[in-house]
Amino acid sequence: MERIPILRMGQVLLVTIQVDMxxxxxxxxxxxxxxxxxxxxxxxxxxxxxxxxMVDSFIGxxxxxxxxxxxxxxxxxxxxxMRPAVAITLVELGLSLAGVHTALDVERGMxxxxxGLDGASGVVNGDH
Amino acid sequence: xxxxxxxMEITKTGVIPLRAEHDIVFAxxxxxxxSQEAGFxxxxxxxxxxxxxxxxxxxxxxxxxxxxxxxxxxxxLRKGLRLHFVDQGPGIPDVAQxxxxxxxxxxxxxxxLSGAKRLVNDFQIATAPGQGTHVTITRWK
Numbered sequence: 140m141e142r143i144p145i146l147r148m149g150q151v152l153l154v155t156i157q158v159d160m161x162x163x164x165x166x167x168x169x170x171x172x173x174x175x176x177x178x179x180x181x182x183x184x185x186x187x188x189x190x191x192x193m194v195d196s197f198i199g200x201x202x203x204x205x206x207x208x209x210x211x212x213x214x215x216x217x218x219x220x221m222r223p224a225v226a227i228t229l230v231e232l233g234l235s236l237a238g239v240h241t242a243l244d245v246e247r248g249m250x251x252x253x254x255g256l257d258g259a260s261g262v263v264n265g266d267h
Numbered sequence: 268x269x270x271x272x273x274x275m276e277i278t279k280t281g282v283i284p285l286r287a288e289h290d291i292v293f294a295x296x297x298x299x300x301x302s303q304e305a306g307f308x309x310x311x312x313x314x315x316x317x318x319x320x321x322x323x324x325x326x327x328x329x330x331x332x333x334x335x336x337x338x339x340x341x342x343x344l345r346k347g348l349r350l351h352f353v354d355q356g357p358g359i360p361d362v363a364q365x366x367x368x369x370x371x372x373x374x375x376x377x378x379x380l381s382g383a384k385r386l387v388n389d390f391q392i393a394t395a396p397g398q399g400t401h402v403t404i405t406r407w408k
Contacts, residue, residue, distance in 0.1 A: 196379060
């Protein structure tokens with residue numbers, strides 16, 4: 140079965156969506172990613188959509204779901220690489236992806252996740 | 268026959284089947300190509316493709332399959348793209364309700380119809396219970 144690969148980089152899972160996703164593939168990613176978070180004990184998920192030429196309400200809902208599910212599994216999601224035309228279209232469509240963290244590219248997204256991970260461990264260390 | 272200074276012409280037309288889920292992806296790719304042929308900029312292309320994706324999904328999931336009929340338009344120097352999404356499904360009993368943000372009969376977010384309407388220049392819907400649904404969207408360059 141066709142699947143979107145999930146890469147692991149330390150405590151972060153990295154997903155690069157490079158195909159025009161059909162609905163079943165989007166749902167499969169949701170299942171695979173939550174399973175992988177639990178299996179690896181990951182605290183961060185980075186989703187790169189720089190190759191996506193469009194995000195409709197179905198794919199948008201999948202992204203919002205992944206972000207909410209990850210949060211419940213103690214992992215933060217950062218969505219990176221959204222094209223400006225996609226952002227304009229999503230907002231006009233009525234989907235603002237409230238609650239989903241974003242960054243402009245993979246590098247900034249990783250920094251953001253790393254800062255969150257360091258901050259979390261810093262709290263533990265600083266708790267005298 | 269009435270002659271206008273600029274009469275609207277259909278310069279090219281075709282049909283794309285909407286039977287199964289993978290047809291939604293195929294429809295998106297075709298609408299992207301047609302939007303480029305109509306000379307749309309990247310934002311307009313994205314809006315038209317996204318609207319088409321929403322309506323194609325409606326036809327496949329709720330309309331039990333149908334067809335996407337496309338027309339490339341010319342009116343003087345202006346070019347446009349018109350898409351008809353036609354299904355023989357159960358139809359929509361309350362169109363006003365179906366066009367409300369957040370209202371859904373299925374598993375979606377309820378943004379399909381209302382969202383698609385906001386992404387195009389013209390939006391028409393003809394539907395009745397048991398009569399199927401015909402949604403027409405048009406976008407001009």
